[in-house]
Amino acid sequence: MWLAIGCKSKPMKTYFDCIPCFVNQTLQAVRMVSNDERIHEQVLRRVLEHISEMDMQQSPPAMGQTIHRLIREATGSPDPYREYKRKWNTFSLQLFPELKRRIEDAADPFDTAVRMAVAGNIIDFAARPRVNEAIVRRSISAALSTPWKDTAVETLYREVMRARRILYLTDNAGEIVFDRLLIERLPMENVTVAVKGSPVCNDATMEDAVEAGLKEPVNVIPNGSDAPGTMLKECSVQFKGEFARSDVVIAKGQANYETLSKCNHNVFFILMAKCPVIAREIGCKQENLMVFREFSQGTI
Amino acid sequence: MWLAIGCKSKPMKTYFDCIPCFVNQTLQAVRMVSNDERIHEQVLRRVLEHISEMDMQQSPPAMGQTIHRLIREATGSPDPYREYKRKWNTFSLQLFPELKRRIEDAADPFDTAVRMAVAGNIIDFAARPRVNEAIVRRSISAALSTPWKDTAVETLYREVMRARRILYLTDNAGEIVFDRLLIERLPMENVTVAVKGSPVCNDATMEDAVEAGLKEPVNVIPNGSDAPGTMLKECSVQFKGEFARSDVVIAKGQANYETLSKCNHNVFFILMAKCPVIAREIGCKQENLMVFREFSQGTI
DSSP: TTTTTOOOOOOOOOOTTEEEEEHHHHHHHHHHOOOOHHHHHHHHHHHHHHHOOOOOOOOOOHHHHHHHHHHHHHHHHSSSTHHHHHHHHHHHHHHHHHHHHHHHHHSSHHHHHHHHHHHHGGGOTTTTTTHHHHHHHHHHHHHHHHSSSSSHHHHHHHHHHHHSSSEEEBBTTTTTHHHHHHTTOOOOGGGHHHHEEEOOBOOOOOOHHTTTTTTTTTEEOOOOOOOOOOOOSSSOOOHHHHHHHSSEEEEEEEEEEEHTTOOOOOOOEEEESSHHHHHHHHHOTTOOOEEEEEEEEEEO | TTTTTTTOOOOOOOOOTHHHHHHHHHHHHHHHHHOOOOHHHHHHHHHHHHHHOTTSSSSSHHHHHHHHHHHHHHHHHHHHHHHHHHHHHHHHHHHHHHHHHHHHSSSHHHHHHHHHHHHHGGGHHHHHHHHHHHHHHHHHHHHHHHHSSSSSHHHHHHHHHOOOEEEEEEEEEHHHHHHHHTTTTSSSGGGEEOOSSSOOOTBOOEEEEHTTOOTTEEEEEEEEESSSSSSGGGSSSHHHHHHHHHHEEESSHHHHHHHTTSSSSSSSEEEEOOOOOHHHHTTTTTOOOOOOOOHHHHHH
Protein backbone atom coordinates (compact mmCIF):
# COMPACT_ATOMS: atom_id res chain seq x y z
CA MET A 1 0.00 0.00 0.00
CA TRP A 2 2.85 2.28 0.90
CA LEU A 3 4.36 2.44 -2.54
CA ALA A 4 0.99 2.14 -4.24
CA ILE A 5 -0.25 5.47 -2.98
CA GLY A 6 3.03 7.19 -3.76
CA CYS A 7 4.13 8.31 -0.32
CA LYS A 8 7.80 8.19 -1.07
CA SER A 9 9.40 11.58 -0.64
CA LYS A 10 12.25 13.14 -2.60
CA PRO A 11 13.83 15.04 0.24
CA MET A 12 15.94 18.16 -0.06
CA LYS A 13 19.63 17.48 -0.63
CA THR A 14 22.43 18.77 1.55
CA TYR A 15 24.10 21.93 0.23
CA PHE A 16 27.75 22.85 0.80
CA ASP A 17 26.48 25.78 2.87
CA CYS A 18 24.94 23.28 5.31
CA ILE A 19 28.38 21.94 6.21
CA PRO A 20 29.86 24.82 8.23
CA CYS A 21 26.44 24.98 9.89
CA PHE A 22 26.58 21.27 10.89
CA VAL A 23 29.97 21.86 12.54
CA ASN A 24 28.70 24.95 14.32
CA GLN A 25 25.55 23.16 15.51
CA THR A 26 27.62 20.24 16.77
CA LEU A 27 29.77 22.50 18.91
CA GLN A 28 26.78 24.44 20.28
CA ALA A 29 24.80 21.26 20.94
CA VAL A 30 27.54 19.34 22.72
CA ARG A 31 28.42 22.38 24.84
CA MET A 32 24.79 22.60 26.00
CA VAL A 33 24.93 19.14 27.52
CA SER A 34 28.52 18.76 28.70
CA ASN A 35 31.28 20.90 30.16
CA ASP A 36 33.87 18.24 29.43
CA GLU A 37 36.20 19.44 26.66
CA ARG A 38 37.27 15.87 25.94
CA ILE A 39 33.66 15.10 25.03
CA HIS A 40 33.46 18.25 22.87
CA GLU A 41 36.61 17.18 21.05
CA GLN A 42 35.55 13.55 20.61
CA VAL A 43 32.17 14.51 19.17
CA LEU A 44 33.61 17.23 16.92
CA ARG A 45 36.27 14.93 15.46
CA ARG A 46 33.79 12.15 14.79
CA VAL A 47 31.25 14.51 13.22
CA LEU A 48 33.96 15.98 10.95
CA GLU A 49 34.93 12.47 9.90
CA HIS A 50 31.28 11.63 9.12
CA ILE A 51 30.76 14.85 7.14
CA SER A 52 33.94 14.26 5.14
CA GLU A 53 32.36 11.05 3.85
CA MET A 54 28.66 11.96 3.80
CA ASP A 55 26.31 11.39 0.87
CA MET A 56 25.26 14.91 -0.13
CA GLN A 57 22.07 13.56 -1.73
CA GLN A 58 20.76 12.85 1.77
CA SER A 59 18.68 15.56 3.42
CA PRO A 60 20.35 17.72 6.09
CA PRO A 61 18.47 15.97 8.94
CA ALA A 62 20.41 12.76 8.18
CA MET A 63 23.52 14.54 9.48
CA GLY A 64 21.50 15.95 12.41
CA GLN A 65 20.61 12.36 13.29
CA THR A 66 24.29 11.34 13.19
CA ILE A 67 25.43 14.35 15.23
CA HIS A 68 22.92 13.66 18.00
CA ARG A 69 23.63 9.92 18.03
CA LEU A 70 27.32 10.80 18.56
CA ILE A 71 26.43 13.29 21.33
CA ARG A 72 24.26 10.70 23.12
CA GLU A 73 27.00 8.10 22.78
CA ALA A 74 29.77 10.43 24.02
CA THR A 75 27.77 11.79 26.98
CA GLY A 76 26.30 8.37 27.85
CA SER A 77 22.89 10.04 28.17
CA PRO A 78 19.92 8.70 26.20
CA ASP A 79 18.17 12.09 26.35
CA PRO A 80 20.71 14.85 27.06
CA TYR A 81 18.26 17.69 26.30
CA ARG A 82 15.58 16.39 28.72
CA GLU A 83 16.12 19.26 31.17
CA TYR A 84 15.93 21.92 28.43
CA LYS A 85 12.85 20.31 26.92
CA ARG A 86 11.09 20.29 30.28
CA LYS A 87 12.02 23.94 30.87
CA TRP A 88 10.53 24.97 27.54
CA ASN A 89 7.41 22.84 28.00
CA THR A 90 6.89 24.50 31.39
CA PHE A 91 7.48 28.00 30.00
CA SER A 92 5.11 27.40 27.09
CA LEU A 93 2.43 25.95 29.37
CA GLN A 94 2.61 29.14 31.46
CA LEU A 95 1.83 31.13 28.30
CA PHE A 96 -0.83 28.64 27.17
CA PRO A 97 -3.95 30.05 28.95
CA GLU A 98 -3.24 33.60 27.78
CA LEU A 99 -2.56 32.50 24.18
CA LYS A 100 -5.65 30.29 24.17
CA ARG A 101 -7.77 33.21 25.33
CA ARG A 102 -6.36 35.40 22.57
CA ILE A 103 -7.31 32.72 20.04
CA GLU A 104 -10.85 32.42 21.45
CA ASP A 105 -11.30 36.20 21.41
CA ALA A 106 -9.91 36.60 17.88
CA ALA A 107 -12.10 37.41 14.89
CA ASP A 108 -10.70 34.31 13.19
CA PRO A 109 -9.66 31.79 15.87
CA PHE A 110 -8.30 29.22 13.37
CA ASP A 111 -6.09 31.79 11.66
CA THR A 112 -4.83 33.03 15.05
CA ALA A 113 -4.09 29.46 16.16
CA VAL A 114 -1.99 28.90 13.01
CA ARG A 115 -0.09 32.08 13.84
CA MET A 116 0.62 30.80 17.36
CA ALA A 117 1.83 27.47 15.94
CA VAL A 118 4.25 29.13 13.54
CA ALA A 119 5.45 31.55 16.26
CA GLY A 120 6.36 28.56 18.46
CA ASN A 121 8.75 27.26 15.80
CA ILE A 122 11.32 29.75 17.14
CA ILE A 123 11.99 27.28 20.01
CA ASP A 124 14.68 25.34 18.14
CA PHE A 125 18.04 24.65 19.80
CA ALA A 126 19.63 23.42 16.58
CA ALA A 127 19.02 26.61 14.61
CA ARG A 128 18.51 29.07 17.48
CA PRO A 129 20.61 27.91 20.45
CA ARG A 130 20.26 31.28 22.18
CA VAL A 131 16.45 31.39 22.12
CA ASN A 132 15.01 32.98 25.25
CA GLU A 133 11.63 34.12 26.54
CA ALA A 134 11.90 37.63 25.08
CA ILE A 135 12.65 36.15 21.65
CA VAL A 136 9.61 33.84 21.90
CA ARG A 137 7.37 36.78 22.83
CA ARG A 138 8.69 38.80 19.89
CA SER A 139 8.01 35.82 17.62
CA ILE A 140 4.39 35.73 18.84
CA SER A 141 3.93 39.47 18.23
CA ALA A 142 5.43 39.18 14.74
CA ALA A 143 3.21 36.22 13.87
CA LEU A 144 0.08 38.03 15.08
CA SER A 145 0.75 41.32 13.34
CA THR A 146 2.08 40.50 9.86
CA PRO A 147 -0.43 39.97 7.05
CA TRP A 148 -0.40 36.68 5.14
CA LYS A 149 0.71 36.96 1.54
CA ASP A 150 -1.75 34.38 0.22
CA THR A 151 -4.69 32.20 1.16
CA ALA A 152 -2.83 29.06 2.28
CA VAL A 153 -4.35 29.26 5.78
CA GLU A 154 -7.90 29.43 4.34
CA THR A 155 -7.10 26.43 2.15
CA LEU A 156 -5.73 24.58 5.17
CA TYR A 157 -8.93 25.36 7.09
CA ARG A 158 -11.14 24.03 4.30
CA GLU A 159 -9.05 20.89 3.96
CA VAL A 160 -8.90 20.00 7.66
CA MET A 161 -12.63 20.56 8.05
CA ARG A 162 -13.49 18.02 5.39
CA ALA A 163 -10.61 15.58 6.12
CA ARG A 164 -11.33 12.22 7.66
CA ARG A 165 -7.78 11.72 8.89
CA ILE A 166 -5.38 14.51 9.84
CA LEU A 167 -1.77 13.77 10.80
CA TYR A 168 0.07 16.50 12.73
CA LEU A 169 3.87 16.16 12.73
CA THR A 170 5.32 18.02 15.71
CA ASP A 171 8.78 19.50 15.85
CA ASN A 172 10.31 20.67 19.15
CA ALA A 173 9.51 20.46 22.85
CA GLY A 174 8.01 23.73 24.11
CA GLU A 175 6.80 24.38 20.57
CA ILE A 176 4.49 21.37 21.01
CA VAL A 177 2.43 23.47 23.46
CA PHE A 178 1.94 26.04 20.69
CA ASP A 179 0.94 23.14 18.41
CA ARG A 180 -1.68 22.16 20.98
CA LEU A 181 -3.30 25.57 20.48
CA LEU A 182 -3.77 24.75 16.79
CA ILE A 183 -4.64 21.08 17.35
CA GLU A 184 -7.48 22.17 19.65
CA ARG A 185 -8.98 24.14 16.71
CA LEU A 186 -8.95 21.02 14.50
CA PRO A 187 -11.68 18.35 14.54
CA MET A 188 -9.75 16.48 17.25
CA GLU A 189 -11.47 13.13 16.78
CA ASN A 190 -9.84 12.97 13.32
CA VAL A 191 -6.37 14.02 14.45
CA THR A 192 -3.30 11.89 15.08
CA VAL A 193 -0.25 13.69 16.45
CA ALA A 194 3.20 12.26 15.77
CA VAL A 195 6.29 12.74 17.93
CA LYS A 196 9.81 11.38 17.53
CA GLY A 197 10.28 7.69 18.30
CA SER A 198 13.24 8.47 20.56
CA PRO A 199 15.16 11.58 21.62
CA VAL A 200 17.05 13.76 19.15
CA CYS A 201 18.15 17.24 20.28
CA ASN A 202 15.11 19.10 21.65
CA ASP A 203 12.59 17.41 19.36
CA ALA A 204 9.35 16.42 21.07
CA THR A 205 8.93 12.79 22.14
CA MET A 206 6.00 11.03 23.83
CA GLU A 207 7.16 12.43 27.18
CA ASP A 208 6.82 15.96 25.82
CA ALA A 209 3.37 15.25 24.40
CA VAL A 210 2.33 14.13 27.89
CA GLU A 211 3.94 17.20 29.51
CA ALA A 212 2.23 19.46 26.95
CA GLY A 213 -1.17 17.97 27.88
CA LEU A 214 -1.69 16.53 24.40
CA LYS A 215 -1.84 12.83 25.21
CA GLU A 216 -5.38 12.87 26.58
CA PRO A 217 -7.38 14.83 24.02
CA VAL A 218 -5.87 13.29 20.85
CA ASN A 219 -4.21 10.15 19.60
CA VAL A 220 -0.42 10.56 19.85
CA ILE A 221 1.96 8.13 18.15
CA PRO A 222 5.75 7.90 17.98
CA ASN A 223 7.16 7.96 14.44
CA GLY A 224 9.68 5.23 15.25
CA SER A 225 12.72 7.32 14.30
CA ASP A 226 15.47 9.34 15.99
CA ALA A 227 16.03 11.63 12.99
CA PRO A 228 15.03 15.30 12.99
CA GLY A 229 12.05 15.83 10.68
CA THR A 230 10.41 12.77 9.15
CA MET A 231 12.72 10.42 7.25
CA LEU A 232 9.92 8.18 6.01
CA LYS A 233 12.12 5.22 5.17
CA GLU A 234 13.28 5.08 8.80
CA CYS A 235 9.82 5.42 10.38
CA SER A 236 7.79 2.60 11.89
CA VAL A 237 5.24 0.63 9.87
CA GLN A 238 2.50 2.06 12.13
CA PHE A 239 3.60 5.62 11.41
CA LYS A 240 3.99 5.06 7.68
CA GLY A 241 0.51 3.57 7.56
CA GLU A 242 -0.90 6.60 9.40
CA PHE A 243 0.94 8.93 7.02
CA ALA A 244 -0.33 7.09 3.96
CA ARG A 245 -3.94 7.01 5.20
CA SER A 246 -4.10 10.68 6.19
CA ASP A 247 -5.97 13.13 3.96
CA VAL A 248 -4.04 16.09 5.31
CA VAL A 249 -0.61 16.23 6.93
CA ILE A 250 0.45 19.30 8.92
CA ALA A 251 4.24 19.31 9.19
CA LYS A 252 5.96 21.68 11.62
CA GLY A 253 9.46 23.06 11.24
CA GLN A 254 12.38 23.13 8.83
CA ALA A 255 13.47 19.53 9.30
CA ASN A 256 10.03 18.26 8.26
CA TYR A 257 10.24 20.40 5.14
CA GLU A 258 13.77 19.14 4.43
CA THR A 259 12.70 15.51 4.72
CA LEU A 260 9.18 15.67 3.20
CA SER A 261 9.85 18.14 0.40
CA LYS A 262 8.39 16.99 -2.92
CA CYS A 263 6.59 14.22 -1.09
CA ASN A 264 3.66 13.15 -3.22
CA HIS A 265 1.13 13.76 -0.45
CA ASN A 266 -1.12 16.54 0.82
CA VAL A 267 1.32 18.22 3.23
CA PHE A 268 0.95 21.71 4.67
CA PHE A 269 4.26 23.01 6.03
CA ILE A 270 4.24 25.49 8.92
CA LEU A 271 7.66 26.88 9.76
CA MET A 272 9.97 29.81 10.29
CA ALA A 273 12.67 29.89 7.56
CA LYS A 274 15.68 30.01 9.88
CA CYS A 275 18.56 29.68 7.42
CA PRO A 276 19.43 31.12 4.00
CA VAL A 277 19.53 27.67 2.37
CA ILE A 278 15.92 26.89 3.37
CA ALA A 279 14.77 30.39 2.45
CA ARG A 280 16.26 29.98 -1.04
CA GLU A 281 14.77 26.49 -1.37
CA ILE A 282 11.28 27.67 -0.41
CA GLY A 283 11.58 31.00 -2.21
CA CYS A 284 11.10 33.30 0.79
CA LYS A 285 13.25 35.50 3.00
CA GLN A 286 15.17 34.32 6.03
CA GLU A 287 13.11 34.76 9.24
CA ASN A 288 9.84 34.62 7.26
CA LEU A 289 7.02 32.73 8.97
CA MET A 290 5.62 30.37 6.36
CA VAL A 291 2.44 28.33 5.85
CA PHE A 292 2.37 26.57 2.49
CA ARG A 293 1.77 23.53 0.42
CA GLU A 294 4.47 23.07 -2.16
CA PHE A 295 3.60 25.16 -5.24
CA SER A 296 1.06 27.06 -3.11
CA GLN A 297 2.96 29.20 -0.66
CA GLY A 298 2.06 31.87 1.83
CA THR A 299 4.20 34.18 3.93
CA ILE A 300 3.30 36.36 6.83
CA MET B 1 72.57 31.15 17.56
CA TRP B 2 68.90 30.60 16.90
CA LEU B 3 68.16 28.73 20.06
CA ALA B 4 70.75 30.66 22.02
CA ILE B 5 68.86 33.93 21.80
CA GLY B 6 65.55 32.26 22.56
CA CYS B 7 63.59 32.95 19.39
CA LYS B 8 61.40 29.88 19.63
CA SER B 9 57.77 30.86 19.89
CA LYS B 10 54.95 29.20 21.82
CA PRO B 11 52.15 29.88 19.37
CA MET B 12 48.47 30.15 20.20
CA LYS B 13 46.66 26.82 20.15
CA THR B 14 43.60 26.05 18.05
CA TYR B 15 40.29 26.41 19.89
CA PHE B 16 37.16 24.39 19.16
CA ASP B 17 35.54 27.65 18.03
CA CYS B 18 38.15 27.88 15.24
CA ILE B 19 36.81 24.69 13.67
CA PRO B 20 33.44 25.87 12.26
CA CYS B 21 35.37 28.94 11.09
CA PHE B 22 37.94 26.79 9.20
CA VAL B 23 35.10 25.03 7.37
CA ASN B 24 33.41 28.32 6.56
CA GLN B 25 36.66 29.87 5.35
CA THR B 26 37.36 26.83 3.17
CA LEU B 27 34.02 27.15 1.43
CA GLN B 28 34.36 30.91 0.93
CA ALA B 29 37.95 30.62 -0.26
CA VAL B 30 37.40 27.82 -2.76
CA ARG B 31 34.31 29.56 -4.16
CA MET B 32 36.36 32.71 -4.79
CA VAL B 33 38.70 30.85 -7.13
CA SER B 34 36.51 28.22 -8.78
CA ASN B 35 32.93 27.83 -9.97
CA ASP B 36 33.32 24.07 -10.21
CA GLU B 37 31.23 22.38 -7.53
CA ARG B 38 33.29 19.20 -7.83
CA ILE B 39 36.33 21.21 -6.74
CA HIS B 40 34.35 22.76 -3.86
CA GLU B 41 33.31 19.28 -2.74
CA GLN B 42 36.76 17.74 -3.09
CA VAL B 43 38.42 20.51 -1.08
CA LEU B 44 35.69 20.54 1.58
CA ARG B 45 35.85 16.78 2.12
CA ARG B 46 39.64 16.75 2.37
CA VAL B 47 39.70 19.72 4.75
CA LEU B 48 37.10 18.03 6.98
CA GLU B 49 39.21 14.88 7.03
CA HIS B 50 42.30 16.91 7.99
CA ILE B 51 40.47 18.79 10.73
CA SER B 52 39.06 15.56 12.16
CA GLU B 53 42.65 14.44 12.79
CA MET B 54 44.39 17.77 13.49
CA ASP B 55 46.68 18.46 16.42
CA MET B 56 44.84 21.16 18.38
CA GLN B 57 48.12 22.31 19.94
CA GLN B 58 49.10 23.72 16.56
CA SER B 59 48.24 27.35 15.90
CA PRO B 60 45.22 28.09 13.65
CA PRO B 61 47.45 29.14 10.70
CA ALA B 62 48.67 25.53 10.41
CA MET B 63 45.16 24.61 9.24
CA GLY B 64 45.07 27.71 7.00
CA GLN B 65 48.24 26.40 5.38
CA THR B 66 46.64 22.99 4.80
CA ILE B 67 43.40 24.49 3.44
CA HIS B 68 45.22 26.64 0.90
CA ARG B 69 47.56 23.83 -0.14
CA LEU B 70 44.44 21.74 -0.85
CA ILE B 71 42.84 24.61 -2.80
CA ARG B 72 45.98 25.10 -4.92
CA GLU B 73 46.18 21.36 -5.54
CA ALA B 74 42.49 21.02 -6.49
CA THR B 75 42.43 24.09 -8.75
CA GLY B 76 45.85 23.31 -10.27
CA SER B 77 46.77 26.97 -9.76
CA PRO B 78 49.96 27.90 -7.87
CA ASP B 79 48.52 31.32 -6.97
CA PRO B 80 44.72 31.26 -7.26
CA TYR B 81 44.27 34.66 -5.53
CA ARG B 82 46.72 36.49 -7.86
CA GLU B 83 43.92 38.44 -9.56
CA TYR B 84 42.36 39.53 -6.25
CA LYS B 85 45.74 40.49 -4.85
CA ARG B 86 46.52 42.64 -7.88
CA LYS B 87 43.09 44.31 -7.65
CA TRP B 88 43.68 45.24 -4.01
CA ASN B 89 47.26 46.40 -4.63
CA THR B 90 45.95 48.64 -7.41
CA PHE B 91 43.09 49.98 -5.28
CA SER B 92 45.42 50.68 -2.35
CA LEU B 93 47.98 52.38 -4.61
CA GLN B 94 45.23 54.71 -5.84
CA LEU B 95 44.61 55.72 -2.21
CA PHE B 96 48.34 55.92 -1.44
CA PRO B 97 49.10 59.56 -2.45
CA GLU B 98 46.11 60.91 -0.52
CA LEU B 99 46.92 58.84 2.58
CA LYS B 100 50.58 59.80 2.41
CA ARG B 101 49.62 63.48 2.26
CA ARG B 102 47.40 63.07 5.31
CA ILE B 103 50.31 61.52 7.18
CA GLU B 104 52.68 64.34 6.16
CA ASP B 105 50.13 66.97 7.18
CA ALA B 106 49.34 65.30 10.51
CA ALA B 107 50.48 66.71 13.84
CA ASP B 108 52.13 63.34 14.55
CA PRO B 109 53.03 61.68 11.24
CA PHE B 110 54.37 58.46 12.82
CA ASP B 111 51.20 57.95 14.85
CA THR B 112 49.05 58.60 11.77
CA ALA B 113 51.11 56.14 9.72
CA VAL B 114 50.55 53.45 12.37
CA ARG B 115 46.82 54.16 12.15
CA MET B 116 46.92 53.71 8.36
CA ALA B 117 48.80 50.43 8.76
CA VAL B 118 46.25 49.02 11.22
CA ALA B 119 43.34 50.27 9.05
CA GLY B 120 44.75 48.30 6.09
CA ASN B 121 44.48 45.06 8.05
CA ILE B 122 40.79 44.99 7.07
CA ILE B 123 41.87 43.68 3.62
CA ASP B 124 41.82 40.00 4.62
CA PHE B 125 39.94 37.47 2.47
CA ALA B 126 40.20 34.70 5.07
CA ALA B 127 38.43 36.62 7.84
CA ARG B 128 36.58 39.24 5.74
CA PRO B 129 35.74 37.69 2.34
CA ARG B 130 33.25 40.46 1.57
CA VAL B 131 35.63 43.37 2.11
CA ASN B 132 35.01 46.20 -0.36
CA GLU B 133 36.21 49.74 -0.91
CA ALA B 134 33.58 51.32 1.33
CA ILE B 135 34.60 49.01 4.18
CA VAL B 136 38.27 49.95 3.72
CA ARG B 137 37.40 53.65 3.80
CA ARG B 138 35.37 53.16 6.98
CA SER B 139 38.31 51.30 8.51
CA ILE B 140 40.60 54.27 7.73
CA SER B 141 38.14 56.74 9.30
CA ALA B 142 37.79 54.57 12.40
CA ALA B 143 41.56 54.22 12.77
CA LEU B 144 42.10 57.98 12.42
CA SER B 145 39.38 59.06 14.83
CA THR B 146 39.55 56.70 17.81
CA PRO B 147 41.91 57.55 20.67
CA TRP B 148 44.57 55.02 21.68
CA LYS B 149 44.07 53.49 25.11
CA ASP B 150 47.76 53.44 26.01
CA THR B 151 51.20 54.54 24.91
CA ALA B 152 52.23 51.51 22.83
CA VAL B 153 52.66 53.63 19.70
CA GLU B 154 54.97 56.04 21.52
CA THR B 155 56.98 53.07 22.79
CA LEU B 156 57.13 51.65 19.27
CA TYR B 157 58.39 55.03 17.99
CA ARG B 158 61.17 55.18 20.59
CA GLU B 159 62.22 51.61 19.91
CA VAL B 160 62.35 51.87 16.11
CA MET B 161 64.30 55.12 16.29
CA ARG B 162 67.07 53.54 18.33
CA ALA B 163 66.96 50.07 16.68
CA ARG B 164 69.80 48.94 14.44
CA ARG B 165 67.71 46.27 12.72
CA ILE B 166 63.94 46.39 12.24
CA LEU B 167 62.03 43.46 10.71
CA TYR B 168 58.56 44.25 9.33
CA LEU B 169 56.37 41.16 8.80
CA THR B 170 53.68 41.96 6.22
CA ASP B 171 50.28 40.29 6.07
CA ASN B 172 48.04 40.68 3.01
CA ALA B 173 48.28 42.07 -0.51
CA GLY B 174 46.66 45.50 -0.73
CA GLU B 175 47.36 45.93 2.97
CA ILE B 176 51.07 45.95 2.07
CA VAL B 177 50.55 49.40 0.46
CA PHE B 178 49.26 50.63 3.83
CA ASP B 179 52.35 49.05 5.41
CA ARG B 180 54.49 51.06 2.99
CA LEU B 181 53.03 54.24 4.52
CA LEU B 182 54.38 53.17 7.91
CA ILE B 183 57.64 51.73 6.55
CA GLU B 184 58.40 55.10 4.94
CA ARG B 185 58.25 56.70 8.43
CA LEU B 186 60.83 54.23 9.78
CA PRO B 187 64.59 54.65 9.40
CA MET B 188 64.44 52.74 6.11
CA GLU B 189 68.12 51.87 5.92
CA ASN B 190 67.61 49.69 9.02
CA VAL B 191 64.43 48.00 7.80
CA THR B 192 63.95 44.55 6.30
CA VAL B 193 60.46 43.69 5.08
CA ALA B 194 59.38 40.04 4.99
CA VAL B 195 56.75 38.56 2.68
CA LYS B 196 55.53 34.98 2.30
CA GLY B 197 57.89 32.57 0.61
CA SER B 198 55.13 31.37 -1.71
CA PRO B 199 51.42 32.10 -2.19
CA VAL B 200 48.83 31.39 0.51
CA CYS B 201 45.40 32.98 0.16
CA ASN B 202 45.80 36.74 -0.34
CA ASP B 203 48.97 37.03 1.74
CA ALA B 204 51.62 39.27 0.21
CA THR B 205 54.52 37.65 -1.66
CA MET B 206 57.53 39.20 -3.39
CA GLU B 207 55.33 40.01 -6.41
CA ASP B 208 53.06 42.10 -4.17
CA ALA B 209 56.01 43.89 -2.59
CA VAL B 210 57.11 44.86 -6.11
CA GLU B 211 53.57 45.93 -7.08
CA ALA B 212 53.28 47.96 -3.86
CA GLY B 213 56.50 49.83 -4.73
CA LEU B 214 58.33 48.48 -1.69
CA LYS B 215 61.10 46.54 -3.37
CA GLU B 216 63.24 49.55 -4.28
CA PRO B 217 63.34 51.62 -1.08
CA VAL B 218 63.90 48.76 1.40
CA ASN B 219 65.33 45.29 1.64
CA VAL B 220 62.53 42.75 1.07
CA ILE B 221 63.00 39.05 1.82
CA PRO B 222 60.73 36.01 1.49
CA ASN B 223 60.18 34.11 4.74
CA GLY B 224 60.49 30.74 3.00
CA SER B 225 57.06 29.50 4.09
CA ASP B 226 53.55 29.09 2.63
CA ALA B 227 51.81 29.33 6.02
CA PRO B 228 49.70 32.32 7.05
CA GLY B 229 51.52 34.30 9.75
CA THR B 230 55.06 33.28 10.65
CA MET B 231 55.54 29.65 11.62
CA LEU B 232 59.19 30.08 12.60
CA LYS B 233 60.10 26.41 12.40
CA GLU B 234 59.03 26.36 8.73
CA CYS B 235 60.82 29.55 7.71
CA SER B 236 64.10 29.72 5.79
CA VAL B 237 67.46 29.94 7.53
CA GLN B 238 67.90 33.43 6.03
CA PHE B 239 64.59 34.62 7.49
CA LYS B 240 65.20 33.04 10.88
CA GLY B 241 68.59 34.73 11.02
CA GLU B 242 67.02 38.10 10.19
CA PHE B 243 64.35 37.55 12.84
CA ALA B 244 66.94 36.62 15.47
CA ARG B 245 69.19 39.59 14.68
CA SER B 246 66.41 42.20 14.64
CA ASP B 247 66.06 44.53 17.61
CA VAL B 248 62.40 45.25 16.84
CA VAL B 249 59.88 43.13 14.92
CA ILE B 250 56.65 44.73 13.65
CA ALA B 251 54.15 41.93 12.93
CA LYS B 252 50.98 42.70 11.01
CA GLY B 253 47.69 40.81 11.30
CA GLN B 254 46.03 38.06 13.30
CA ALA B 255 47.99 35.16 11.82
CA ASN B 256 51.29 36.72 12.90
CA TYR B 257 49.90 37.08 16.42
CA GLU B 258 48.64 33.49 16.39
CA THR B 259 52.04 32.14 15.32
CA LEU B 260 54.38 34.50 17.23
CA SER B 261 52.40 34.82 20.46
CA LYS B 262 54.60 34.37 23.54
CA CYS B 263 57.64 34.50 21.31
CA ASN B 264 60.59 35.53 23.42
CA HIS B 265 61.46 38.49 21.21
CA ASN B 266 60.69 42.20 20.93
CA VAL B 267 57.57 41.98 18.74
CA PHE B 268 54.99 44.76 18.27
CA PHE B 269 51.72 43.40 16.90
CA ILE B 270 49.54 45.66 14.74
CA LEU B 271 46.17 44.14 13.88
CA MET B 272 42.41 44.33 13.84
CA ALA B 273 40.91 41.67 16.16
CA LYS B 274 38.58 40.06 13.62
CA CYS B 275 37.24 37.08 15.56
CA PRO B 276 36.00 36.46 19.10
CA VAL B 277 38.72 33.87 19.80
CA ILE B 278 41.54 36.34 19.06
CA ALA B 279 39.76 39.12 20.95
CA ARG B 280 39.50 36.88 24.03
CA GLU B 281 43.13 35.78 23.65
CA ILE B 282 44.40 39.37 23.43
CA GLY B 283 41.91 40.73 25.95
CA CYS B 284 40.15 43.23 23.71
CA LYS B 285 36.84 43.52 21.88
CA GLN B 286 36.13 42.12 18.44
CA GLU B 287 36.77 44.73 15.70
CA ASN B 288 39.24 46.61 17.95
CA LEU B 289 42.29 48.00 16.16
CA MET B 290 45.27 46.98 18.26
CA VAL B 291 48.93 47.97 18.61
CA PHE B 292 50.69 46.11 21.40
CA ARG B 293 53.60 44.19 22.71
CA GLU B 294 52.51 41.25 24.79
CA PHE B 295 51.88 42.42 28.37
CA SER B 296 51.86 46.02 27.07
CA GLN B 297 48.71 46.48 25.05
CA GLY B 298 46.99 49.43 23.42
CA THR B 299 43.64 49.75 21.72
CA ILE B 300 42.23 52.46 19.56
